[in-house]
Amino acid sequence: MSLGGQDELAFAAEHSGTGQAQRCWRILIVDDEPDVHQATTFALKGEIILDRPLEFLHAYNGDEALQLLSRESDIAVVLLDVVMQGDEDGLTVARAIRQQLNLNEIRIVLRTGHPGYAPEYRVIRDFGINDYKTKSELTQIRLQTTLTTAIRSYQQLKAMNTSxxxxxxxxxxxxxxxxxxxxxxxxxxxxxxxxxxxxxxxxxxxxxxxxxxxxxxxxxxxxxxxxxxxxxxxxxxxxxxxxxxxxxxxxxxxxxxxxxxxxxxxxxxxxxxxxxxxxxxxxxxxxxxxxxxxxxxxxxxxxxxxxxxxxxxxxxxxxLAYIDPLTHLPNRTQFVSQLDRILKQPVGNELVLMLDVAHFSQINDALGHLIGDQLLQSVAQRLRPFIAPTVTLARVGVDVFGLVGPLPDMQLGALFESFERPFAVASHRLRVQVVSAAAHLADTEPTGIGCLKDVTIALNQAKRAEDGKLMWYSPAMSRASRQRLDLLHDLESAIRQRQLTVYYQPQIELDSGAIVGVEALVRWPQPDGSFIPPDRFIPLAEQSGLIIELGTWLLDTVCQQLIAWRDAGLSELRVAINVSMVQFNHEGLIDLLGDTLERYHLPHELIEVEITESVAMTRPEDVIAKIARLKALGVSVAIDDFGTGFSSLAYLQKLGADRLKIDRAFIRDMGLGENPYSIAEMVINLGHKLGIKVIAEGVESPAQATLLRSLGCDEAQGYLFAKPSPPSPLTHWFLETGMQVAV
Structure with missing residues (x-):
């Protein structure tokens, strides 16, 4: 019972009763909280209802209440707590009152301290519940009103026993x-x-x-x-x-x-x-x-x-269950139910369409959620004129709308054209683009949730495409999605069970032929001897967050191999480790590198972190600061795939990288065309002007190596020198050929 607030509960004024001889309305309070008993009796002290005072009886659990009801008569109302020792104690008591004690005249008022709890309608119906209130609702006035109604009902039932x-x-x-x-x-x-x-x-x-x-x-x-x-x-x-x-x-x-x-x-x-x-x-x-x-x-x-x-x-x-409170459109639940209803019938030319408001989160961040909400309401309002009676429009996500209906009734052309006009929201005129995907119901799974999942797959592909075209779903998309999910599950298992391995590819100093280092490359072997390509599982690891766990395992494995090479006399061999954008932006990268190298007692300069040019160009100031921290740790930094991005000279100078790695695409084309090595030559000259060493990857022919040497390229790696290999044969190769490790 609420006891706070002048408007919520004014305590009844104390006055003398009319004597014990006067008949009273007997009220049984059933609640396991003594404070509720006290608050109820205090609030109703001296109250006269239908010309009679009130007499209170008290029970603190269900058994005590039933015992009291079985021996006492003329109890008019039971104020019954729903949740006592058990979640449904009150309902059990109500059932016993009606079914075991056969007390059909007594009025039952359910009370609960749990605002979210409400009995099903059949409970109210079957147990003859007179009323249901939360305790916070039962202020003095409402308690008086509730009791008056209940007592009047009881009085009338008693009077009409003859009828x-x-x-x-x-x-x-x-x-x-x-x-x-x-x-x-x-x-x-x-x-x-x-x-x-x-x-x-x-x-x-x-x-x-x-x-x-x-x-x-x-x-x-x-x-x-x-x-x-x-x-x-x-x-x-x-x-x-x-x-x-x-x-x-x-x-x-x-x-x-x-x-x-x-x-x-x-x-x-x-x-x-x-x-x-x-x-x-x-x-x-x-x-x-x-x-x-x-x-x-x-x-x-x-x-x-x-x-x-x-x-x-x-x-x-x-x-609340089926209507979106913001747009007053059907919500996702109702949309799925509508899809279920349609799919239970023979499917004809029905189409399901999803529209995603592009960059909606940016609008929310820039202008606030109020403007964002008003924009969604405006989008819903603009879509309504295109909705025929045979078409259902719903809001199925935060910024996603769904439509389902016969294809001829969709008016797709006019619908998409409507977004060419800006939306007037408050004082803003917002131009909104939508990302769209559609599917013929005959092509999707035969359930509402399955159909929505299929179209969502197409919508996600449309977001990645960023070409503004309507993406049509095909069953091949679902198969590919399931394969990606299976692959992700297998990858997680492979990481946990240490089923991955690391191959190493040597990096050679072009002038001397000495080995300057190796690049660590993760490989995923299969039982049949084949390998799952890195370009299949590395993006999955990045998208799922497994790349952090994978990176930790890789660093441990590399450090263990460095110790093995040091024991074999290859003490100055540097290992380059590729770091993705997810790893590079992770707050724990620096600490992970430092702690791991200290744990293995390895010189920090033996590790080189490779980041792609695209990573280096993301949030330049943050990247510059992190590279500075890496170099302060003693770790060197290489910019991989250089030449494929748009690094400015000033920015490159600020990065403080140790190496530029020429992308293999530029090496592959060397020797072809009128000026085949212009990009490679430009990168080499740029690196030397900035005091940065340059390494070329993908060198596969002596002609390429000769040309790179003539251009002044410092280092190279590729099949010409050695393929990526497991550590054991590579170590034997180092030792048997007597290849010199550069110091």
Whole structure:
């Protein structure tokens, strides 16, 4: 129970009771928290309800409550905690009250301290729950109101024990009505049950307040939700269109006075417990009702009010489950359900389309989430005119919209053209591009979630393509995606089980022929003796984050091999290790290098870090700072694939790299064309002007080596000198040939 705030709970003023002889309404409080007992009794101290004071009984668990109920009589209301020692103790007690003790008159008010918890409608229906509230809702006023309603219901049930037929009809009608989920269906059923309860032919109407909308400028209208007999034609129309002035005046009087109205010819029942909503029931009777009939109606109306409230709750939950609150479009869940419904039928020319708002995160970052939300609302608004009744439009992701329907009804050309106009959002005019992918339902998996997955695969490919073209899904995309996933799983297993290996390719000083180092290359051998190419598994490792674990393993393996070579007399052999963008940007790279080299007691200069030119060009200031830290550690740095990027001379000078590595594409073309070595010559001259050594990779012929030597290239590696090899045969080759290791 909430005890805070002047508006939430004003403690009841203390006053003397009227004596023990006066009959009381007996209230049983069932809760495992003593504070709840104390707060409830204190809030209701001295309260008079329906001319009687209150008497409180207390139970602190389910067993104690049932024992008390079995020996005490005339308990009117049970204020029952849902969650006590167990998550459903309260529901167990409610079940026992109705099914074991057969106490059908006692009123049960469920209370819970868990705002997110709500019993299913069948629980409310089957256990005869009078009300359900969170403890924070039950302020003094609301507690008084809840108890008054419950006690009145109990009093009426007690008084009508002699009218079993009417009571049974009420219970049966309520059970039937509680299964209706929409307000319109519930209202229609209520009219039918009311007429049957009073033995009247179907007739009358139920009107409900229509919530205000921007289109109605905050004006609330009374709408006819259901009608029977001659009034059936008025369903869905405003009450003002009813041309019977007597009926209209009677309904309006009941609404103004917030009370029911009984006339010799008709009755108007006022319902006011529908989550801040109201409703009125008009029923022609053509005769005055007896007191017993009125009592039956009062009880039935109490159930009707709760029923309407539950219907409103179900609708709200349904909207939360299936409607996107920002755009008011169907959400991903409803879109998948719609796909499921379509796919259960024979598939024709239906198409599913996904639209991704390009660079939406940048708009959010630059202009704020409020502008981003308004942009998404504007996109949804612009898409709506292109949506035929046969097409479903939904928001299936943060910045992704989905459409499904027959291809002829899609208007794809006009839809894409609509994005050529800028969007006016607040004071901004934003030009928005969309990345799009589509699939014929016949080509996708036969389930909604599977279909959406397939189109998402195509959408991701469209994002990578960045050409603005609509990407069409094909089953081959899913096969490739599954293969990538399987490969990723196998790669993770291979890393953990140390199934990868490292090959080394020598790097040669061109002038002397001495070995200056080796490049470490990760290889993934298969049981059949084949290898999975690095260009297949390295990108996967980068995308999944496994590259960090792979890099740690590689560094350990290289250090162990360096120790083995030092023991074999190859103490000055430098090893170049390729570092991807993910690894280079990782905060722990410097510490990992330093800690590992210290652990193996190796000179830091034996390790060279190779980064590609594209990595070097990313966030220049950060790259320059990190290279400086690497060099301070004693590690050398090489720029790989040089010549394929757009490094400026000034930036290259600031990098402080030790080597430039000419990309193999420029070496392969040497000796061809009119000026075949212009790029290689430019890189060599540039490196020498900056005091940076230059190494060429992919050297495969003596002619290439001779030409590179004549151009002044410092070092080279390639098949001309040696292929990448496992460490053992490479070590034998070093020792047997007596190849000199440069110092």
């Amino acid at each position: 079993r037929r009417g009571l049974e009809m009420i219970v049966e009608a309520s059970s039937t009505l509680f299964e209706r989920r929409s307000p319109e269906s519930f209202a229609s059923g209520a009219l039918i049950q009311l007429a049957a309860l009073l033995g009247l032919p179907p007739g009358g109407l139920i009107c409900m307040r229509q919530p205000a909308t921007p289109a109605r400028r905050h004006k609330c209208e009374w709408m006819i939700a259901s009608a029977a007999g001659d009034m059936q034609r008025l369903i869905g129309k405003p009450l003002t269109e009813l041309d019977d002035a007597i009926v209209v005046n009677a309904i309006e009087h009941a609404l103004r006075s917030r009370s029911s109205l009984y006339d010799d010819r008709f009755l108007v029942l006022y319902l006011n417990r529908m989550r801040d909503q109201e409703a009125a029931v008009y029923l022609p009777t053509q005769q005055a009702l007896s007191d017993e009939d009125r009592q039956l109606l009062e009880v039935f109306c109490a159930n009707l009010a709760i029923g309407f409230e539950n219907v409103a709750l179900f609708r709200q939950l349904q909207e």
